[in-house]
Amino acid sequence: MNAEPQTVETRHSATVQETLRVNLPQTAYDIVIAPDNLLQLGERLLSLSLGKKILLLSNPEIFGYYGEQAITSLQQAGYEVATHIIPPGEQYKTLESIQGVYDTALENHLERNSTLLALGGGVIGxxxxxxxxxxxxxxxxxxxxxxxxxxxxxxxxxxxxxxxxKGKNLIGAFYQPKLVLIDPAVLKTLPDREFRAGMAEVIKYGVIWDRELFLKLEVSHRLDQFEYLTPDLLQLILIRSCQAKADVVGEDEKEAGLRAILNYGHTIGHAIESLTGYQQVNHGEAVAIGMVAAGEIAVQLEWWSREDANRQKLLIEKAGLPTQIPADLDPEAILATLRTDKKVKDGKVRFILPTEIGKVTISDRVSPDIIEQAVISNQ
Structure with a gap:
């Protein structure tokens, strides 16, 4: 499928190449952050010894901006490229959409050494x-x-x-990429709301893992739009966030323990997404609300100070993100949805709760009363 190409300037002047390694025993790979990465896509893949067939997946808008650049780079490196376009939005993140991908893979005779390439956001990925x-x-x-x-x-x-x-991401697998290629310049075409959604995850890393990142964000002037970030701050955000994720995944690939901390804000956040049909609140907004709720639970348990909870809330607000659960959501419905979350263990909901900026703990000892109180107080 094709979309009308659009011309976009993709150079970000102050970014230099940074390569981070995700160290896994059998599936280690690089995260490469560099300007003009899209133009070098084909060349960078050559070193991975992949097969010649590539199926590129994207959504219409992203493909319109960057599809031609990506395909040209791949073809110049000798790859045969087919495309499959999926409409944007969580509502299309379904098995039915996956069936369409399979159909295109079959039509183009993809083999076991072929490659599926995600050009897009989290849903496409x-x-x-x-x-x-x-x-x-x-x-x-x-x-x-x-x-x-x-x-x-x-x-x-x-x-x-x-x-x-009945729930977000209940069907899936752990499956590592061969490469993650990040071109910061493409963020210039990202809608402001989607940029803010990403900032929720950046703030998350500051709370759970990287106190210095949190402090850098606190002293930043504005975090709600791409244009207000200096190139140096954007580079710091990308490097430190990816490094935090790589560090955690390197220690716990399949969420047997430590990796669960990456779900900070996601427990109540996923419930909000599900109950609003993945349309009223996007993922980052839901995580932001979930972080505030988790912070409130930690305060009620006397595991976190009210001062740090307020610092977190102010930072989330600086990023232009919501902090309150939609008023029309029934607290009982949220509690019921939590019980179907994939992080439930032995019938108990596990929460990631902060103890100080840069540190969290995992607990399944949060009573329904405290959860309900946190939900109501943040509504």
């Missing part, structure tokens, strides 16, 4: 990874994220999947 994990029992997978959220979070770590009507 998750679906491409899941399709790659399951087509022919596993083909190559490359991430080229185009949203801030995908760059700092969704593209790294190998979590792939689709939504079930």
């Amino acid at each position: 998750d679906m491409t990874g899941f399709a790659a994990a399951t087509w022919l029992r596993g083909v190559n997978f490359v991430q080229v994220p185009t949203s801030l959220l995908a760059m700092v979070d969704a593209s790294v770590g190998g979590k792939t999947g689709v939504n079930h009507p």
Whole structure:
């Protein structure tokens, strides 16, 4: 499928190449952050010894901006490129959409050494990874994220999947990419709301892992639009966020323990997304609200200070993100949805709760009363 190409300036003057390694025993890979990465896409893939067939997945808008650049670069490197376009939005992150990817893979005779390449945000990345994990029992997978959220979070770590009507990401697999290629300049075309959604995940890393990142964000003038970030701050955000994700995934690839801290803000956040049909509140907004709620739970348990909870809330507000649960959501419905969350263990909901800026703990000892109180107080 094709979309009308658009011309976009993709140079970001102050960014230099940075390569981070995700150290996994059998599936280690690089995260390469560099200007003009899209123009070098084909050349960078040559070193990975992939097969010659590539199926590029994207959505219409992203493909319109960057599809031609990506395809040209791949073809110049000798790859045969087919495309599959999926409409934007969580509502299309379904098994039905994956069936369409399989159909295109079959039509183009993809083989086991072929590659599925995700050019887009977190939704495209998750679906491409899941399709790659399951087509022919596993083909190559490359991430080229185009949203801030995908760059700092969704593209790294190998979590792939689709939504079930009853819950987010309930169907999926751990499947690592061969490469994550980040071109910061593509953020120039990212809508402001989507940029803010990515900032929620950046703030998350500051709270759970990287106190210095949190402090850098606190003293920044504005965080709600791409244009207000200096090139140096953007570079710091990308590097430190990706490094935090790589560090955690390197220690716990399949969420047996430590990796669960990456779900900070996601427990209540996923419930909000699900109950609003993935349309009223986007993922980053839901995570922001979930972080405030988790902070309130930690305060009620006397594990976190009210001062630090307020600092977190102010930083979230500086990024232009919501901090309150939609007023029309029934607290009981939120509690019921939490019980179907994939992080539930032995029937108990596990929460990631902050103890200080840069440190969190995992607990399944949060009573329903405290959860309900936190939900109501943040509504």
